[in-house]
Amino acid sequence: MTEQAVDPLKQDFRNFLYLVWRHLNLPTPTPVQYDIARFLQHGPKRRIVEAFRGIGKSWITAAYVLWLLYCNPEERILVVSASKGRADAFSVFVKRLIAEMPLLQHLKPREGQRDSIVAFDVGPSSAHQAPSVRSVGITGQLTGGRATHIIADDVEVPNNALTQTMRDKLAEAVKEFDAVLVPGGVITYLGTPQTEMSLYNVLPERGYVVRVWPARFPNAALRARYGDRLAPFVARKLDKDPTLADQCSGRGAAVEPSRFHDLDLLERSASYGRTGFAMQFMLDTSFSDQDKYPLKLSDLMVLNLSMDIAPVKLAWASGPDQMLKDLQSVGLQGDRWYRPLFVSKDFVEYQGCVLSIDPSGRGGDETSYAVVAMLNGFLYLLSAGGFKGGYEDATLQSLADVAKKFRVKHVTVEPNFGDGMFTKLLTPFLTRTYPCTTEEVRSSGQKERRIIDVLEPVMNQHRLVVDEALVERDMENYNEYPHEKFHQYQLFYQMSRITRERGALAKDDRIDALAMAVAYWVEQMDKDTQKVLDDHKEEMLRLELEKFSQHVLGYAPPSDNWGDGWA
Structure with missing residues (x-):
């Protein structure tokens, strides 16, 4: 009988994983962790492990690398991550286990x-x-050596998958794996989708098999979207007890209740937002259905805007000649930036300019603002952003400086908390820096629907024009948020990801501020339109009265006297 047959550690990776977990003083591996381990040992040569955040994919796979070397020291393993630091951390973890576990002492480098x-x-x-x-990092030198196994551990992160250009570069970079892999070698991807157009959705077209371990048992609709990607471990449990999908008030029971119970998942859902939770914990990117995302960046016009004047007339188009190819877009697949088809040579001053402010609530919220000017029915987004502070003097002064810089004529503030306290605190700063009219605008109803109801008609009519410098500024992490989260604070990320579902976004402060400013101008334009209609009706009545007077009396009184009781 061969050694391979008698050694239970070499026979079954799960036995080896159990010993590693014991060495690390971790609880016994969970059923999901054991199931991932089984897929790593017996899965196809090209596979993708998609499991919810926190389940320990990287740790399990580090143990798998050690098991490969334990079974065959001649294995050549290449570990690739989004950054070199992340890949090196994986190697350090493997080296430490070799140095510390008595079972692996013979693997120490000589x-x-x-x-x-x-x-x-x-x-x-x-x-x-x-x-x-x-x-090695995904942007590092992949070639120059051969590998029997390639471990792609979280090669997709927000920093390299946020825009279409970034996603294209990543998709090309991973093709280098085939140049490194020996014949018969294995490629294993580990990760959670970071975008609706995730690399992990493209790889099956290249022959990869995906296995998905979601945090909750999926309902029938979501299970149908998973198809054969859903881990058989999860599918079997659902087949045995279909009520698992309906438990926890219809949210679905937790797949790993010993570590991630319902309350814990609820808290994570609130933190990540509905969209983020769907990707990071349910591994569901199918909601990228374009109809669910009504606000398209391609409906905007991008132009280098002045703070004082704008073209008398603009015309929108989305042809290849109008596409701004060098301007990064955080929109969904195919959603690009476009310049106007036509820009009038005549420029005049804006008819007005408003600053809207959405004060921060609590936690990681921002005090956000938007500056929107209006001319001839077109709205011009001159500036937008956010401050980490809420009621601090520095934040209040910065907002007053924004009002002065753009010479706004009106400031609108959403009261939010404190019964108008923010406005009371802001007013002295405005008085000293740039006196202007200030009013509070209270919002009601579901926030997501309200924002979409305001912005969608204006954007569909291509009436919102954006400053090109603002688009570039929005891509910067100027508030120094964690790299994995800073995109949540970007205005145009929020714009392209908002849906009508409650809690669709983890952060919505900047898009809310923009909606407030647009709502102000929509209301003003509605008033102007009504005035035009009223004036038109009055003119029609005057003409009819003149005709009546001419016919009955034989003369018509001067037009400037009608209505003074002459009849």
Whole structure:
């Protein structure tokens, strides 16, 4: 009988995983962790492990790398992550386990072998051009060595998947794996989707098999969208007890209740927002159906705007000649920026300019603002942004400075909290810096629907024009948020991801401020339109009265006297 047959650790990776977890003083691996381990051992040669955040995909796979080397020291493993630091951290973890676990002492690098963080050999391996384990970032030098296994650990992150250009570069970069992999080698992707157009949705077209372990048991509709990607472990439990999908008030029971119970998942859903939770914990990107995202960046016009004047007339188009190819777009698939088809040579001053402010509530909310000017029925978004502070003097002064810079004629503030306290605190700063009219505008109803109801008609008519410098500024993480979250604070990310579902966005402060400013001008334009209609009716009545007077009396009184009781 061979050693492979008698050694239970080599027979079943799950046995090996149990010992690693014991060494790390972790609880016994959960059923989902064991199921992921089984897929890693017996899955196809090209596979994708999609499991919800926090389940321990990377730790399980680090143990899998050690198991591969334990079973065969001649394996050559390449670890690739979005950043070199992340890949190196994976290697460090593997090296520490080799150094600390008695079971793995024989794998320590020997004298003369490679023994660095980025590349090391295991003791029993023979001399080879490629190290036993090598770590590299996805933008680093992938070629130059061969690998029997490639571990792509979270190669997709917000920083490299936010725009279409970034996604295209990432999709091309991972093609290099085939140049490194030896014949018969294995490629394993680990990750959670970071965008609706995730790389993990494209890879099945290249022959990869996806397995999905969601945080909750899916309902029938979501299960149908998963199709054969849903892990059989989850599918079998649902088949045995279909009520699992209806438990927890219809949210679906937790798949891993020992670690992520219903209350914990509810808190995470509130933190990530409905869309973020769907991607990060339910691994569902099917909601990228364009109809669910009514606000399209392509409906806007992008122009270098002045603070004082604008063209008398503009015309929108979305042809290839109008596409701004060098301007990064955070929109959904195919959603691009476009310049106007026609810009009048005549420029005049804006008819007015408003600053809207949405004070921060609590937690990670921002005090957000938007500056929108109006001319001839077109709205011009001159500036928008947010401050980390709420009621601090620095924030209040900064807002007053914005009002002065753009010479706004009106400031609208959403009261939010404190019974108008924010407005009372802001007024002295405006008085000293730039006196102007200030009013509070209270909002009611579901926020997402209200925002969409205001912005969608204006954008569909291509009446909203955006300053190109603002688009570029919106891409900057100027408030120094964590890299994995800063896109949530971007105005145009919020715009392109908002849906009518409650809690669709984790952060919606900036889009809310913009909606307030647009609502102000829509109301003013409605008033102007009504005045035009009233004036028209009055003119029609005057003409009819003149005709009547001419016919009955034989003369018509002067037009400037009609209505003075002459009849």
